[in-house]
Each structure stands twice: as C-alpha cells, then as structure tokens.
Amino acid sequence: MNPTRWNEWVRRQLQTGPLEPASEEFFEGIWERIREQAASLPMQGRRTFPEDLRTACWQTAPLLAAALLGILLYAWYAPPEIHGPRTSAMDSYVWDAALPPSDAALMYQILNVEPGSGTEAQP
Amino acid sequence: MMAGAEQVPEDRDLIEKACAGDDSAFEALMRRYSGQVRSFIARFFRNRAMVDDLAQETFAKAYFGLKSFRREAALETWLKRIALRQCLDQMRNRKIVTVSFDEDARESADIPGPFDPEHQIKARLLLAQIMQSLAPLDRIILTLHYGDGYSGEEIAKITGLSKANVKVRAFRLRQKLKALRDGGYQ
Known part of the structure; x- marks a missing residue:
C-alpha cells in the first residue's frame, strides 16, 4: 500500500x-469570565501573587542565610563538652554498625586507627 | 517605507502594557491570537460551542497568568499550552472521542486512496477505536503530528514533554497506525 496516500488519508481523517471567525460575543464572553474570576478571588492582590512570593523570598533570604551561618559556626566552634568528641564517636559508630566485628577490627588495622578513638595510632 | 502605514504593535509591547493593567492591550492580543487558539482546540473537539468555551477559558487563564509568562517562548506557544491543558481536562472529565465520523466528515475524508469505500468505513471505525483506546495526551500527539504535521519539537514545546518522550510516543502511535494500514489492528 502506498504510504503517502495512507498518510494523506489519516491526515484527512484527523483534520477539522x-x-x-470569532464573534464579538466570543470576546465579550472572555471579559465576562475574567470579571467573574476576578470577583471570586479572595484578595485584590491575587493577580500579583508570584511577585508577592518573590518579594517575600528576598526579604527572608538574609535571615535564613544568617541563621544557617550561625548553626554552622556553632557546630564548628562549640566546645567539645557541648558537642562531644568531633570525629571518633561518628567513626566508630559507622564502622561498628556497618561491619561485622572481625571486619571492623581488620579495617582499623588497615587504616592504622585506634578503634573508637578516631585518631591515628602511633606507629 | 510606506507613508501613513499603520504601525502594528508587537506582542512584546502589548504584553508589557497588559501586565501594567492596560486591558485594551490584552484585548488586542486576544483578537490577534483568537484564530490560532480556536483552531488549535477545534482539532480535538468538533462541537463549536465547546471550542469557544475552552478558548474563552484559555484567554481568561492567560489574563491572570500573563505576568508569569516567560518571554523565552512565543506567546502563541504559551497560549496553546494553556489551551492544551483545558482540552486534556475536558477529555479526562468527559471521555470524549476526538474523531467524529459524521457524514460530513466522511465525505470530506474520502479521497481516492488506499481503500475502496467499504474498506474506508472499516478503517475509519478502527481509527476511532485506536483513538478511543489512547490516553488523552497520545490522542493529542496523534492529531497534531499526523493531522497537522507538527514537528516533534513543536509538540514538545506545547505539551511540556521532552523531545525524546514525544518521539517515543509518536513511534508507538505510528506502529498502531501501521498495523491499521496493514489490516492487522484488532
């Protein structure tokens, strides 16, 4: 079967x-809808919602950045009695949880690290 | 340059003005694109009242969303995208078959072509079956691609799908149409 004719047939089937041309009532109908929808909006400022959101983001961004910086500084400089040993607890926790005891011991040995200390063993 | 030739305002200027609250600018945009939007919707719905209803809703949505329109795409594409959403909602809600096979359509569709009249009717019914079995978005892709010759890129822009996704969908649709052509579609 000829594909070109076939395609033409399908095209004709799918075409309208x-x-x-649109009537004046068509355009009046659009304005009517716009008025109706505008009246049903809860606030007059609804049309500018994206702008409001953007402004709000810009206003709160410095505050959020300052808060994040504060948290980071605190985490970094806080004395050990507050946050505990910096690395050892985490290291041993992760290794001990992830590996069977024999493998963990081997891992400590390979990496030349004291179990649970998070510090390098002295040669 | 022709003396006294009326300067047609560009879309960009009209959009700026409409965003600043000038309704006459939006009216001008509506009149400029009403034909394209209505024709676009008419590809999926034959009922003229429904076409106008969906086109009006499209422009109303465009009015409230114009400020969020990013100027990277053409306004026409953006409007078609809104219209497409309306069409999809309508199809999903009412489960409308987008191809009707009334007598007028049949006559206009008859071309000296692949089938004799009897087979044309059969093929038409099978095509309707295919359309009915498709997801609304695939129906739209089929109509735009095969009915109107839209490229994959154009369809991707309007539907918001990736070009690759449109290609895959179009390929599957082509397979179905091929099966119909060869008489193997059940």
Whole structure:
C-alpha cells in the first residue's frame, strides 16, 4: 500500500474543517469570565501573587542565610563538652554498625586507627 | 517605507502594557491570537460551542497568568499550552472521542486512496477505536503530528514533554497506525 496516500488519508481523517471567525460575543464572553474570576478571588492582590512570593523570598533570604551561618559556626566552634568528641564517636559508630566485628577490627588495622578513638595510632 | 502605514504593535509591547493593567492591550492580543487558539482546540473537539468555551477559558487563564509568562517562548506557544491543558481536562472529565465520523466528515475524508469505500468505513471505525483506546495526551500527539504535521519539537514545546518522550510516543502511535494500514489492528 502506498504510504503517502495512507498518510494523506489519516491526515484527512484527523483534520477539522475551517472555523468561522470569532464573534464579538466570543470576546465579550472572555471579559465576562475574567470579571467573574476576578470577583471570586479572595484578595485584590491575587493577580500579583508570584511577585508577592518573590518579594517575600528576598526579604527572608538574609535571615535564613544568617541563621544557617550561625548553626554552622556553632557546630564548628562549640566546645567539645557541648558537642562531644568531633570525629571518633561518628567513626566508630559507622564502622561498628556497618561491619561485622572481625571486619571492623581488620579495617582499623588497615587504616592504622585506634578503634573508637578516631585518631591515628602511633606507629 | 510606506507613508501613513499603520504601525502594528508587537506582542512584546502589548504584553508589557497588559501586565501594567492596560486591558485594551490584552484585548488586542486576544483578537490577534483568537484564530490560532480556536483552531488549535477545534482539532480535538468538533462541537463549536465547546471550542469557544475552552478558548474563552484559555484567554481568561492567560489574563491572570500573563505576568508569569516567560518571554523565552512565543506567546502563541504559551497560549496553546494553556489551551492544551483545558482540552486534556475536558477529555479526562468527559471521555470524549476526538474523531467524529459524521457524514460530513466522511465525505470530506474520502479521497481516492488506499481503500475502496467499504474498506474506508472499516478503517475509519478502527481509527476511532485506536483513538478511543489512547490516553488523552497520545490522542493529542496523534492529531497534531499526523493531522497537522507538527514537528516533534513543536509538540514538545506545547505539551511540556521532552523531545525524546514525544518521539517515543509518536513511534508507538505510528506502529498502531501501521498495523491499521496493514489490516492487522484488532
């Protein structure tokens, strides 16, 4: 079967006839809808919602950045009695949890680290 | 340059003005694109009242969303994208088959072509079956691609799908149409 003719046939099947131009009622209907929808909006400022959101983001961004910086500084400089030993607890926790005891011991040995201390063993 | 030739305002200027609250600028945009939007919707719905209803809703949505319109795409594409969403909602809600096979359509569709009249009717019914079995988005892709010759890129822009996704969907649709052509579609 000829594919070109076939495609033409499908195209004709899927096509619609020409549309008559839009009437004035069509455009009036749009304005009517716009008025209705505008009236049903809870606030007058609804149309500018994206702008409001953007402004709000810009206003709160410095505050959020300052808070984040504060948390980071605190985490870094806080004395050990507050946050505990910096690395050892985490290291041993992760290794001990992830590996069977024999493998963990081997890992400590390979990396030349004292179990639970998080510090390098002295040679 | 022709003396006294009326300067047609560009879309960009009209959009700026409309965003600043000038409704006459939006009216001008509506009149400029009403034909394209209505024709686009008419590809999926034959009922003229429904076409106008969906086109009006499209422009109303465009009015409230114009400020969020990013100027990277053409306004026409953006409007078609809104219209497409309306069409999809309508299809999902009412489960409408987008191809009707009334007598007028049949006559206009008859071309000296692949089938004799009897087979054309059969093929038409099978095509309707295919359309009915498709997801609304695939129906739209089929209509745009095969009915109107939209490229994959154009369809991707309007539907918001990736080009690769459109390609895959179009390929599957082509397979179905091929099966119909060869008489193997059940």
